[in-house]
Amino acid sequence: MNSRILVVDDSALSRRRLRQILEPAGYEVAEADDGLSALERYFIDKPDVVLLDLVMKGMYGLEVLAKLRELDANAKVVVVSADIQTSSQNLAEAAGARGFISKPFEKADILKALENVLTGARE
């Protein structure tokens, strides 16, 4: 079965670009454009990995991350964000993110990060 990825980003452009990278690589993609619908989708789609933006309207990405991990301690989240402050990376890591990719992202970085998380999960 193909791994399922939930892409959480308020930018349609980013979501489309991620889909263009993920689908050819054999992933199933679900999307959410804000924090609340991300939480909702997470429990409907039960994705294997969440790619999460930080700078979003309403619920900030770090909050979404905390909520997700609170509701599912095994949630695997990779942050994909333009907020590249060291403090943001540290906060994301402390909240349980499995990876941090800065925008603008490269196709190879995305795929490698997903692979790491997914193989790490199987071990």
Place this chain on the structure above:
Amino acid sequence: MTLSSNPPVDAGRLQTALVRWFSELTHQGMFATDCSMRIMVWNRWMEVHSGRTASDVVGRPLYDVCTDLKIRGLDQHYEDALTGRISIISFGLHKYLLPFVPTNAELGLTAMPQSGRIGPLMDGEAIIGTVTTIEDISDRLANEAELRKQIDVQRMARVTAEKAMRAKDEFLSTVSHEMRNPLNAVLGWARILIERSDVDPAVLSRAVRAIERNASALARIIDDLLDVARISTGKLRLEMHPVDLSAIALAAVDVIGPSIKAKQLELRTRLDPKTPPVLGDQQRLQQVIWNLLSNAVKFTDPGGVIDLTVTRSGADARIVVRDTGHGISQEFLPYVFERFRQSDASSSRRHGGLGLGLALVKEVVELHGGRVTAKSDGEGSGATFTIDLPTVMSADVRHPQAEVDQPGSDLAHSLAGVRVLVIDDESDSRELLTEFLSKCGAVVSTVTSSDEALSHIRMSPLPRRPHVILSDLGMPTKDGYEFMRELRALRTDDGGAIPAVAVSGYANPDDRQRALAAGYQTHVAKPIDLAELSAALARAADRG
């Protein structure tokens, strides 16, 4: 050096010469690198402040010469410059670009404060290197610090003024509140008396007593207000005499007694009879003790204890009022003697009063050359007020006027048994002189005019005749000169030879001459130095 007119100088060389001219002239540091970050230009300012000559550094990698740049992450700005970006290196965020010795030690900085720019060197569209400029902003910082200080001073002044304004507003509302209560009682009873045609004698007596009591309360409030006004304009006059603190403490206890009983408090007094007298205004000092006691009564709950102690403390006399009452919070303690201040606005409602008592205490005590302190271990643990006053025994009389006003001191000459006739048209002067001379032991008679004086002398039998006359010069109708001429015209048996001292406000040599010519033995100028006066009188009386 030769002027080369031939061949013509090309623009590039001219430009290079021009750049060198400006880079040596400028008051800024300037250096340039090529794209591989080798130093190409290093101007005079850089030589002076880095201590390294251009010949020493040109051609070497910038990061080798200025190792600090990489350590502080400033190399990023050179990377940016090589992509066409300009960086501002502000003092506010970086303090300096390169660690140079400060040029102004007063700023207290470890490195010269700098403002820098890093940018690309462009040759048309192409980036051919980087250029850095550095400015020493020591002077600017000093100016800004000065400005900031001035702004702070102004801000503080404004805050203080606003605070004073607020305190005054609060005070006014407290005063109105405090005055309205007794005033309402007075008006209320007065209206009852007006409206009722036949008033029961019991009611009448109650009404009159209530009116009297409340009017007195009003009078006391007004007295306090006037005292504060007098003190703040420097018009409070103290009548200085040797005062026995134990005696006035007892008098204050008498006054406060009923309220202590009414509130079921215990008052313990320890009045050391060996406490030396202080030089002061008896009425004011009594008011001080009364204020402290009434403050203690106000803030101590029933069952509490108030201690009043009067003792000697070194050369000073000490008054201590200690209570077991509410105490004073550490925050309020520094303000406890400030005028119009009460620990909170609501406490004036709970405890009544104007918040003036302690301010008056402090000011009166300080006018006496003494000091007052308040101590409290915080709210709920009582308060202790301590007053130290210089005594007549004090070696150092702290109050400067005390020396002058103090009749009992060595400075004043004894006039024991000397009969003095004082002639002065002003009652204040007469009283002052009488008071003082009596303290020196003189027997004083006073008259208000020259004619009165002449008839007093003529009519006194010899044993009652004054030994010496003290006369004012400036008097209406018959002045002091004319008086003296008439006196000296009398026969010796009639008193014509009684020695006399002139007093006048015109302290010029002419006055003195005229007074002596008129027949006075000596002349004392106003304002009167009492030591000088008593000495003059003693001398004059000896002669006579």
Place this chain on the structure above:
Amino acid sequence: MNLTALQQDALVEVINIGFGRAAASLSKLTGQRVHLEVPQITMCPLDELSEHLRPMVQNEVASIHQIFSGSVAGDALLVLDEHSAAILKELLTNEPAMPLQMDASAREVLTEVGNILLNACLGSFGNLLHVQVSFSVPHLTLETLEGVVSSVTVNREGLRYALIVHAAFRLKNSSLTGYLIIVLSVASIERLIRAIEQWEGGER
């Protein structure tokens, strides 16, 4: 000329990336975390710029102005109202604010911050377009909004557009807002939009 929703979305993302970089630089400089918010953008013909800004900025403003050139060329400004400028300076340097007119050091700090923000944003455009954009030295001025607007409108020929970016961020629990204004010729805008559309399709 109007931006489609897709173009608008793409532009926001590009600017977001620029702000992210600026925030990283600022936080490295000050040791403070900068909380970023999603920027809002509007585009209008240059002669309508002051109508658009007037409801949002009053009185005197501090503006940091920079001219950029390259295949996309124009003016870039960061506009802060006086209050935000004073707070920003205070937050960054921990020094009490003093009127900006008197405080050259504060003006310099604001110039540096403006420069970082403008460079990050325009740098994002540059990266996107794979072109080099070069910048003039930034200048800070304190003047009325009208003065700022007229400084970018006078002596400019041809139809120009202003991209207004409403930037909001939080620093030490203080909310600050500023306006980033990028003035571009029609040709530059078209180049920019085309680049964004290509960016979406292609890979970098």
